[in-house]
Amino acid sequence: MKTPCQHLVVVLGDQLDRDASAFDGFDPARDLVWMCEAVEESTHVWSSQQRIVMFLSAMRHFAAALEADGVPLHYETLREGSLADALREAIAQAKPQRVRLTQPGDWRVLQALRQAAGTTPLDVLEDRHFLCSAARFAAHARGRRQLRMEYFYREMRREHGVLMDGDQPCGGTWNFDADNRASFGPNGPGFLPPPTRFDPDASTQAVIALVQARFAGHPGQAAPFGWPVTRAQALEALRAFVDERLEHFGRWQDAMWTGEPWLYHAHLSAALNLKLLNPREVIAAAEAAWRSGRVPLSSAEGFIRQILGWREYVRGIYWLRMPDCAEDNALAARHDLPAWYWNGDTPMRCLADAIDQTLRHGYAHHIQRLMVTGLYALLHGVRPQQVHAWYLSVYVDAVEWVELPNTLGMSQFADGGLLASKPYIATGRYIERMSDHCRACRFDPGERVGERACPFTTLYWDFLLRHETRFASHPRLAAQVKNLARLDAAQRDAIRARARAVREGRFA
Ligand SMILES: Cc1cc2nc3c(=O)[nH]c(=O)nc-3n(C[C@H](O)[C@H](O)[C@H](O)COP(=O)(O)OP(=O)(O)OC[C@H]3O[C@@H](n4cnc5c(N)ncnc54)[C@H](O)[C@@H]3O)c2cc1C
Ligand code: SF4
Structure with a gap:
């Protein structure tokens, strides 16, 4: 490590951009780039194997490109402990005059790195990647x-x-x-x-082997892996998307x-x-x-x-809104995330399919996230923070600044309607209309009670019953709430009983 250096330029795993502001005025003779694969970044939530491979492989390719260009770099391969502890050590060794950092995507990381910098001045620079500051x-x-x-x-x-x-x-x-x-x-x-997939090169293969060994107990699988991990591959993926x-x-x-x-x-x-x-x-x-x-x-x-x-x-x-919004729970949801979210082992075909591909590829498209896995958690009444931890763990694109508002705001209505004008709720009929999942499912999206009742449909009605007062005069939900008037007390009780059974996993 070059010591003492003028600027220690911190590059995080989601900042793989040579045009980032932290590189402004970089002087190879006096400055040093620092990157670190800190284990805690993969364990603070139970990060899936695909997600870990995505980040580590892309970081290593970025580091290799810097080195090929003669940029002085100190790169720490997988190291136990936190990013903050690693930075503290790096500062002690490199004795920089200043630490420079493009604004991180996670509020948590920003606080931790501020603390780690201690008395060394830390410049947190605007992230110019975004069009709106x-x-x-x-x-x-x-x-x-x-x-x-x-x-x-x-x-x-x-x-x-x-x-x-x-x-x-x-x-x-x-x-x-x-x-x-x-x-x-x-x-x-x-x-x-066909999707644009990339064969893992030797560097990615080494990361896959590392993840399979060190993070064997983490959700999903490390291979096959085909995501773009370099800028050239990402540009190729963009071209193919636009053309095809x-x-x-x-x-x-x-x-x-x-x-x-x-x-x-x-x-x-x-x-x-x-x-x-x-x-x-x-x-x-x-x-x-x-x-x-x-x-x-x-x-x-x-x-x-x-x-x-x-x-x-x-x-x-x-x-x-950070950090307050992380604790949002406007609907007072209190149930635990069902364990099958981590392995897809559920008789609900739509959920089994969405979770299977999520664990296999670290990917599901927006409607699968919003109207299958997200909708189910909302209707079930899962604590939003547990839903947030799941989404942050399982997707290759999961970074808190984008995942958290989508999960807590758009999907779980935990912010009480700041981000979305109404909770995205629907019966199983929505999934039936938008997919073929219901054809092979043992449940019937048209039934709300009984053994064949689709859990989405049961829980939709249960959601309306639980939140009847709250949404009775809501401009975009009142019409749905009004339908409750057609239900007598016995029908309401039957919905509640079936909803309880569904929550407890007693489908038959
Ligand atoms: C509960 C939930 C959690 C989510 N978590 C993430 C996450 O961790 N990371 C993430 O990037 N996206 C997240 N999204 C948004 C969206 O689902 C993904 O961006 C999208 O599915 C990624 O696949 P794609 O690249 O094929 O997107 P496409 O459907 O092809 O869309 C194109 C691009 O638009 C952007 N985009 C689309 N929708 C959104 C959105 N709602 N918010 C922000 N950007 C969007 C993405 O950059 C995406 O690549 C989440 C959505 C929900 C409902
Ligand atoms: S019937 Fe219900 S649980 Fe089954 S696939 Fe359709 S929406 Fe999903």
Whole structure:
């Protein structure tokens, strides 16, 4: 290790970007990059094996690229203990004048590293990866009683000139969401373009072996592994998505099909979140595909809305509300997460399929997360913090700034409606409409009581009963609550009894 150094530049596992602000003015003669594979980052939640491989492999490839370019680097391979302890030691050895760090994605990590820096000055620099800074978002939020993604998204479109015709949205409307809710129909998706997967090189293979040995008890599997772990691979994955799948992305964005994890989605979230890709280049590629006539506007807009809208919006909310929001539990949910979330061993076909692919690939698309695993946890009444720990553990793209608001806010309504205008609740009929799962399931989405009752349907009615008073005059939920009036006392009791049985895993 170069000692003493001028700047110790800390690069975290989700900051794999040579253009990050921590590298500004980097002087190879006097500065040193520091990276560390701290075990605690894989154990503070029970990180899945795919997720650990994703982070460690991408970090090692980034480090190799730095070294190839002659950038002085101190890289600590898997080391027991915390990142903060490791940084403390590194500071003691390198004796830097200052520590420099791009703002971390986790509030927890930021606090820990601030403490670790001790008396050495720590520069926490703006994360330029994002189009909207935390301060810009705070300005947007100031004075608003409600935050809604749609208004924020329009501001971002205008501010960054994305899909704009002068001051007006291209195509005359801001949002093509209504065109983006098709299911595949009874015959399924038909031919699907294969996902872009990458054979693990020697470095990734070594990480896979390491994870299989050191994290054997962690959920899921380390191999096969095919995610992009370098910038070149991430760019290739982006190109393939735009050329092969973006055209149909919008239409089938919400559809699901048994045994088909990839469909027309981008599979770019991990590459984006680890900063192998910049959201500007992703947005520009989608807009260019529309402008050159290769994809419909509804697909390009639907995709861009996820990145320029939702992704920036949830990050804004995270930094606006942390740390208080981590404890949100507006619906006073108190049940434990069912153990089968960790192995997929449930007779509910939709959940078994979503969890199986999650553990196999570290991936499920948005509707699977929101309207299958998330919906079930919401209806079951699982403590939001346990749901949060699961989502943060199992996905290759899971980083707290994006996972937490999606889980606590959008999926579990734990923030009481700040992020989403209503709880996303539905009976099993929604899943029946959007997938083929119910065909092979022993339950019937049309039944709410009895042994064949779909647990989603039972728990939907139980949810309405439990929260009847709260949502009776809710502008977007009152109509659903009104349906309770049709139920007499005996029917209500039967729903409650069946809901209890479902929660206890007594299906038969
Ligand atoms: C409960 C829950 C937890 C989630 N946890 C994460 C997480 O840990 N990390 C994560 O990146 N996304 C998370 N999401 C959002 C979304 O499900 C994933 O971004 C998406 O499924 C990733 O797959 P994809 O790249 O194929 O996305 P696509 O469906 O192809 O979408 C394109 C891109 O848009 C962005 N995006 C889409 N939806 C969202 C959203 N709601 N919030 C932020 N960005 C979005 C992603 O960067 C994604 O790559 C979560 C959603 C829910 C409901
Ligand atoms: S019947 Fe219910 S549990 Fe079974 S697949 Fe359909 S929605 Fe899921």
